[in-house]
Amino acid sequence: MKTETIAIHAGNHIDGSSRAVIQPIVMSTTFERGVDGDFPGGHIYSRSSNPNRSLLENVIAQLEGGVDAASFSSGNAAGMAIFQSLKPGTHIICPDDMYHGLRNQLKNLFAGILTFDFIDVNDSEVLQQHIKPETGVIWIETPSNPLLKITDIKKVVGIAKAKGLKVVVDNTFATPICQQPLALGADIVMHSATKYFGGHSDLMGGALITAEKSDWWAKIRQVQEMGGAIPSPTDCFWLVRSIKTLPYRVKGHVYNAQLLAEFLEYHPKVERVLYPGLASHPQHEIAKDQMLAFGGMLSFIVKGDENDTHNIINKLKIFTRATSLGGVESLIEHRATVEGPDTKTPRNLLRVSVGLEHIDDLIEDLEQALNG
Ligand SMILES: *Cc1c(COP(=O)(O)O)cnc(C)c1O
Numbered sequence: 183m184k185t186e187t188i189a190i191h192a193g194n195h196i197d198g199s200s201r202a203v204i205q206p207i208v209m210s211t212t213f214e215r216g217v218d219g220d221f222p223g224g225h226i227y228s229r230s231s232n233p234n235r236s237l238l239e240n241v242i243a244q245l246e247g248g249v250d251a252a253s254f255s256s257g258n259a260a261g262m263a264i265f266q267s268l269k270p271g272t273h274i275i276c277p278d279d280m281y282h283g284l285r286n287q288l289k290n291l292f293a294g295i296l297t298f299d300f301i302d303v304n305d306s307e308v309l310q311q312h313i314k315p316e317t318g319v320i321w322i323e324t325p326s327n328p329l330l331k332i333t334d335i336k337k338v339v340g341i342a343k344a345k346g347l348k349v350v351v352d353n354t355f356a357t358p359i360c361q362q363p364l365a366l367g368a369d370i371v372m373h374s375a376t377k378y379f380g381g382h383s384d385l386m387g388g389a390l391i392t393a394e395k396s397d398w399w400a401k402i403r404q405v406q407e408m409g410g411a412i413p414s415p416t417d418c419f420w421l422v423r424s425i426k427t428l429p430y431r432v433k434g435h436v437y438n439a440q441l442l443a444e445f446l447e448y449h450p451k452v453e454r455v456l457y458p459g460l461a462s463h464p465q466h467e468i469a470k471d472q473m474l475a476f477g478g479m480l481s482f483i484v485k486g487d488e489n490d491t492h493n494i495i496n497k498l499k500i501f502t503r504a505t506s507l508g509g510v511e512s513l514i515e516h517r518a519t520v521e522g523p524d525t526k527t528p529r530n531l532l533r534v535s536v537g538l539e540h541i542d543d544l545i546e547d548l549e550q551a552l553n554g
Contacts, residue, residue: 279327355479359429360432480533501513515534
């Protein structure tokens with residue numbers, strides 16, 4: 183089945199008793215046992231599993247081409263489940279521009295438990311140099327945030343496999359519609375479902391998807407069940423509902439992002455546009471090779487200083503000044519001030535989550551703000 187079909191059918195189940203076409207929200211925290219003590223409904227207690235969560239995990243696993251998925255209450259909770267599943271002392275190699283929330287989580291919550299290096303994962307020589315006997319995982323985030331750098335997944339997987347290491351890919355920016363890391367050899371894919379999966383900036387969630395049911399995966403399931411950072415049945419219901427339109431929403435985001443990137447690239451007030459779909463992107467060829475489409479996120483560097491940059495976003499009427507991404511509405515963000523004092527993000531960089539408004543309106547709005 184193709185992703186458009188999976189998205190609509192793999193998270194749905196016609197209810198056995200009411201014949202409701204859409205799976206109802208099962209709020210019950212507990213499930214009746216049979217006379218012989220078993221669990222005929224397949225569920226025991228909602229922290230362990232719930233009908234809405236099972237359907238969500240099924241559709242997400244199938245979309246990423248995995249054998250199983252575990253869902254969480256946020257993307258950070260999903261990332262944390264990976265870190266908590268590793269033996270104390272394990273070394274992780276992370277990208278130098280890893281999503282700042284997870285970088286901060288490692289530095290603040292896992293210092294003294296795990297060790298980690300933040301490096302340019304795409305530089306094979308640097309990567310090889312940082313592999314130690316206690317290294318367990320290489321973390322990839324591509325396209326990266328907010329510089330839209332591309333990491334060659336197959337190349338990193340090749341290096342990792344030769345040393346018996348696992349590869350985790352944060353696929354939040356790309357979504358399975360634009361990139362399928364498990365098919366490129368990755369072991370686990372991570373998502374912030376808060377972004378494109380939810381797609382309407384109104385719920386938080388996270389997910390992990392695995393290529394195989396390993397002992398490591400069993401440990402991750404334990405972290406999910408015993409740690410309890412699970413999404414509610416209602417959140418699972420809304421996620422399943424939103425995922426039905428994910429393939430078509432992403433096609434719209436990609437279409438608008440490409441045209442917006444091309445408009446910005448030739449604008450005299452813009453120094454540079456960072457979008458993997460532009461031939462000028464330094465890793466455009468890798469992106470073409472490993473991505474099915476180039477995604478809905480772009481960044482651009484304004485000709486001028488931080489003040490000029492703020493002046494531009496303050497004139498925008500359709501784009502909303504806010505963090506986050508993946509919603510139907512376009513958001514624009516001065517990334518350096520969000521990431522805090524240790525950020526390496528240029529002070530004149532703006533990150534755009536290109537929404538599903540008409541592209542002519544988006545271009546017109548940016549045009550008036552840049553020229554104003
Ligand atoms: C938002 C985000 C996360 C964290 O997800 P939350 O749902 O906010 O916890 C992780 N990785 C990337 C790339 C993100 O954009």
